[in-house]
Amino acid sequence: MIPESTAKRIPLRQVKSAYIGSLITIKGIVTRMSNVTPKCTVATYLCETCGHEIYQIIKSRQYTPLFTCPSQVCQQNGNNGRLFPQTRGSRFEKFQELMIQELPEEVPVGNVPRSITVYLNGELTRKCNPGDILTVKGIFLVQPHKGYKAIRAGLRAETFIDAQQIVSHKKNYHNLDLTSQEIREVKKMARDPDVFRKMANSIAPEIFGMHDVKKALLLLLVGGVTRKMGDNMRIRGDINVLLCGDPGVAKSQLLKHITKIAPRAVYTTGKGSSGVGLTAAVIRDQSTGDMTLEGGALVLADMGICCIDEFDKMDEADQTAIHEVMEQQTVSIAKAGITTTLNARTSILAAANPLFGRYKTDRSIEMNVNLPTALLSRFDLVFLLLDKADQDRDRQLAEHVAHVHMFNKHPDLDFTPYSAKIMRAYISKCKETTPFVPDSLVEHIVSHYVMMRQNNGQRKSGKSGENSRQSFCTPRSLLSILRFSQALARLRLADKVSRADVEEAIRLQWMAKADAMDKKAEEQEM
DSSP, X not given: OOOOTTXXXXXXXXXXXXXXXXXXEEEEEEEEEOOOEEEEEEEEEEETTTOOEEEEEOOSSOOOOOOBOOSHHHHHHTOOOBEEEOTTTSEEEEEEEEEEEEOGGXXXXXXXXXXXXXXXXXGGTTSOOTTOEEEEEEEEEEEOOOTHHHHHHTTOOEEEEEEXXXXXESOOGGGOOOOHHHHHHHHHHHTOTTHHHHHHHTSSTTSOSOHHHHHHHHHHHHOXXXXXXXXXXXXXXXOOEEEEEOTTSSHHHHHHHHHHHSSSEEEEESTTOOXXXXXXXXXXXXXXXXXXXXXXHHHHTTTSEEXXXXXGGSOHHHHHHHHHHHHTOEEEEEETTEEEEEEOOOEEEEEEOOTXXXXXXXXXXXXXXXXXXXXXXXXXXXXXXXXOOOHHHHHHHHHHHHHHHHHSSOOOOSSOOOOHHHHHHHHHHHTTOOOBOOGGGHHHHHHHHXXXXXXXXXXXXXXXXXXXXXXXXOHHHHHHHHHHHHHHHHHTTOSBOOHHHHHHHHHHHXXXXXXXXXXXXXXXXX
């Protein structure tokens, strides 16, 4: 059956009994997926008395096998010939079961997302993964219960969609389908020397200022180069960023906007996510009764970005699940007899509020955010966003917000902001390059890292006159400079990291703490 291409899509919440037996089109996100199993369509039997082959066509998931031979020879002789199933003569086809959940933007506020079961047959199997967004065209059918389940169910029955066609949307960067116009736009962007600034300012232009934060988020979207050694050792290339600051500095809005740009992104909050909801849950499959794994937010965001808001509100037990993901990028599961390791190659973008309501510059970052140092050190960049009173800046911010509310658009920039689709296309082009650090820059990077360690040791011992260290410096800080440098080289579509890339990466790390240092200097002057 070939569905019409002009069929109107029906929201999953509006699929009701009136559509039973009809061809419908729905769109949702894949939350659970079963293994591909053989499904019998034609069962073959062999009679031990007359030797005839008997065929039984199966049209449902459950059937009653034949026991007596229905051939004319056995009926004329009055024999009830026993039938033996012949697996080699039977016909099987691939079968897979999906659970489709309605899109987050279609769920009314305060309601629970609804799901529906989709059956895939034949070549439609293995076309998607958990976390993919699908458009499914199929027949909405009812499957009545049989046997003991029918007695318990009464008049109730389960519904499913027999899929005839599936289309996968929002794939990862490597599977984007670009039109000829988009390819020309990407080539034009590659020739622009100011593409880094323009792309960074195209991220949430409705939000005033925060240019360095937007540059860091753009580098997070691009990412560094993942290195694989000969002994299967893997060095992470994905970038993790933590936005920490006072309330009302548009942290959550930035996270929401990043989920719209990235092809695969999952948005969750720290208080609403348990350890099982982040990693994986062991559930019992209703069709087979076996224990199966259902991926959580970090597994669904594999090869994408996981945005976690209210990161500081998470319980300690849930934070332990993120330690492994942020460095090894795997999720180890040992539950209900299932011991396995799932991939979670994701970049984590988190937002946290200070413990005391507002950031206190006389305390360290760990004490302000109430997060352990082992977790904070896994972030490549911890951006401190402080709400400082500045008359000129406050006036510009108020005028910007008033303009957005009056005209329902952001103020005009010195260039036309890039759309999310064009940015995805250019980032996919950037991810094809694998830049390396030349020998001439090794000494510069090493000397800067050693200087960072010395300054950190002086702050910690109190020699510099500060009560507590403003930041911490671990060997992971060196890897962070390399990742940001590689991401900057990727934006230029270059095969080699330049000195300007390293300087910009170092500047971003310094600017991340600049707000706290400036505010501390102002307090000391007062």
